[in-house]
Amino acid sequence: MARQNWGATWAGTGDAYRRLADLNINRKEYDGATEAWLCALTAFEVARRLVADDDPRRADVSAKVEDGLQRIGLCFGHEVESLQIACGDLGAFLAYYLPAGTPNSRTPAVICVSNEEETGVTLLGRLLPVLIGRGMSVLVLSHEHIANHARGGSQIVLSYCLDHLSARPDVDSSRIGIYGDGLSASLATDFAVYDRRIAAAVCDGGIWNWTRSRKSIDWMTSTDDGAERNMEWGRRSLLARLPKCPILVVAGGRGVVSVSEAIKLQSACMAERIEVDLVLPQLIRGGLCEEFDNFVSSDDRTFRWLEQKLAREPIAERVVG
Known part of the structure; x- marks a missing residue:
């Protein structure tokens, strides 16, 4: 109550x-x-x-x-535009586009995909306070429109979205990133691997798919889930499927990646000279021992990172804490 x-x-x-x-x-x-x-x-x-x-x-x-x-x-x-993105045989779906508000220059842009429980318009409402003044446009999509396709379909749909942004006169096609919230973080990883035009990705670093594959193999072979040889195989397999662009993993809170998994991934990537940054949760304690994710802080740090990685000229390094 x-x-x-x-x-x-x-x-x-x-x-x-x-x-x-x-x-x-x-x-x-x-x-x-x-x-x-x-x-x-x-x-x-x-x-x-x-x-x-x-x-x-x-x-x-x-x-x-x-x-x-x-x-x-x-x-x-500059108003939010409602767009119909045509995806060939896969049909069309509704998306929301918020321009950066600088019509005389080509700015970076980010494809944002909502989590599995929310719509695109809900995600945009949450993100708008941290987007104002950052000089980047966003194309916001609902998870259901991207995920509900046969294997490989999500990458094709997102490629159409990337094509749409690349063709816009107000967007710099060399500075387009992707951000996946919740389970969409896994879709963002897959897409950044699939389409090398992506310049930066906020994703799960492949952890969701890797974890499912590892558990399936362990179940079929009746091996110990904690066996060192399985962990070594999994680590190599995971790193091989990472995007080639800079990536940021949002760990803990309402995301699909635990803090411990994210830290292990970053440690393994450092050894391989792969650029992976983390955003760790800031939890607010409420009544009845409940904890709530401070989404305002997490979103601000996430888009500061995107602003930095998509800048035309490198800007001063800032800690994403």
């Missing part, structure tokens, strides 16, 4: 910021309206995580996020 009450409180906070944004728009105070809308989107995301899946308020909060994404464009001058 306490969790539901906190969800209602955060939803009410989002509503208050939304009213403030409308008031600032009426006054033509667009900077203040933008700030208020960004605060509203963050509050709605917190509320959405706190209420139960079957709670009607969850759908109501999601609808407010979608409305906010359309209206916030009035504040900072």
Whole structure:
């Protein structure tokens, strides 16, 4: 019950910021309206995580996020575009494109794929507060539109998305990255291996597929899961399937990679001179001994890393802690 009450409180906070944004728009105070809308989107995301899946308020909060994404464009001058991405025989699907807002220059871009429990518009609502001012465009997709294909289909669909971005006059085709949230982190790894045009990847480093393969082999051969020879085989197999671009693994929290697995991967990659960085979780302790992932901090560190790796000129190295 306490969790539901906190969800209602955060939803009410989002509503208050939304009213403030409308008031600032009426006054033509667009900077203040933008700030208020960004605060509203963050509050709605917190509320959405706190209420139960079957709670009607969850759908109501999601609808407010979608409305906010359309209206916030009035504040900072470039609106979210709804696009139909055609993928040949695989059909077409809806995506959301947020331009960087610098029409006279070609900027980096990131393909962002939501986790398995969320839609693309929900992910964009969560990310928008950390995207403003970074000078990069994003194309946001739903996990279900990418993952629900036969083997290899997800890579083909994502290649069409990459083709779309590469053809846009406001995007630098040599500086396109990919970010996969939740199980989509595995799709991001596979795609970065498949399509070498990707310049940076926020992914699972192949751990999800490697773990499933290792467990299947152990089960079929009745071997000890902790046997050193299996670990050595697995480590070599995993490293061989890594992307050739810089990668960032978001470990812990709601992701699919545990902190211990991520640290072992980074250690093995260092020995092979493979560039792998980590974002480790910052957990917030709530009531009843519950812990919540500080998604604001994690998203900020993730997109700082992407901003650095996709910069035209190398910028000062910053710790992704």
